[in-house]
Amino acid sequence: MRVLFIGDVFGQPGRRVLGAQLPTLRGQADFVIVNMENAAGGFGLHREAADAALKAGVHCITLGNHAWHHKDVYVMMQDEGTYPIVRPLNYSDPGTPGVGWRTFNVKTAAGTEKLTVVNLLGRVFMEALANPFRAMDELLERNDLGTVFVDFHAEATSEKQAMGWHLAGRVAAVIGTHTHVPTADTRILEGGTAYQTDAGLTGPHHSVIGSGRDGPIQKFLTERPHRYGVAEGGPAELNGVFVQIEGGRATGIERYRYVEEG
Template sequence: MRVLFLGDVFGQPGRRVLSAHLPQLRAQADFVIVNMENSAGGFGLHREAADAALKAGANCLTLGNHAWHHKDIFTMMQDEGTYPIVRPLNYSDPSTPGVGWRTFNVRTAAGLEKLTVVNLLGRVFMEAVGNPFLAMDDLLERDDLGTVFVDFHAEATSEKQAMGWHLAGRVAAVIGTHTHVPTADTRILKGGTAYQTDAGFTGPHDSVIGSGRDGPIQRFLTERPHRFGVAEASRAELNGVFVQIEGGRATGIERYRYIEEG
């Protein structure tokens, strides 16, 4: 099984480059996971963004700390047949809408294979949520998950690396999201777990992690709040990883980056 994972889609530029470029990549993967955490104006997911991602070839949409920003998400989560959305698993309230993991039957050259996609939310420098380590331990007690692929949406690199080692040999992949900058620590951990601290984002290239440059620069210069908006860049980038999986464990991982010409 070959899985393509694409990092945080950010605003209209991210949606545009995803719609334009993912169809070209689709034939290279059996299954595509796209983090849509920032796809609606930089915050959360709405129906328009979800429809565009699915049309472009995404099979599963993951989220993060802005999961609840748009009211569309609540109705989309109720329509599981149309919208294969996975929100963070580790919300402590059992009545939280949606699901934190979802199992898919993936058609590969070898036949149908079972793939479970999990979304976790970090706790360091983030809003208070349940313990993602314990949440994964509980989930992995199940014996019907098949291959497990984890999108860990977290701020701290230390927390992401700790999760990678905690799950090494127990899942096929732990790929980080949230910080929007692709890291160069792509590797396979012991036991066949593909790992990268952050996949990078899919959004405006000439920006400060997706925002127009002036707002963040003025905030750092003046030490006062300034409004951030999605950068109106002439070009966008798309970042992610391809993970090759055999027998429920990773045998290869490679970074992928595409930048539009200016």
């Protein structure tokens, strides 16, 4: 099984480059997972973005700390047959809408294989949710998950690396999201777990992690809050990883990056 994971889609530029490039990339993977928690103007997911992604060939949508920014997501989570959305697993409230993991039957050249996609939210410099390490330990007590692929949406690289080692040999992949800059630590950990600290941004190329440059620069210059918005104009980029999986464990991982001309 070959899985393509695409990092945080940011605003309209991210949606545009995803829609333009995914139909071609789709032929190189059996299953496509895309983090879309910044797809709607940089904050959250709305129906328009989800519909476009699914039309382009996305099989599963993961989220993060902006999961609840748009009311659309509450409605979409109730329509599991249409919207294959996975929000962070480690919300302790049993009444939290949606699901933190979802199992898919993936058609491959060798037949049909079971793949479970999990979304986790980190706690360092983030919201005080339940312990993601304990949440994964509890989930992995199940014996019906098949191959497990984890999107760990977290701020701290140390927390992401710790999760990678915690799950090494127990899941097929741990790929980080949230910080929007692709990292160069792509590797396979002990036991066949593909790992990368951050998959990177799918959005404006000439930006500060997706936002227009002036707002962040002025904040750092003046030490005062400034309004941020999605960077407009110029090329967009798409970042992700391809993971090759055999027998529930990764046998290969490759970074992928595309930048529009102009």
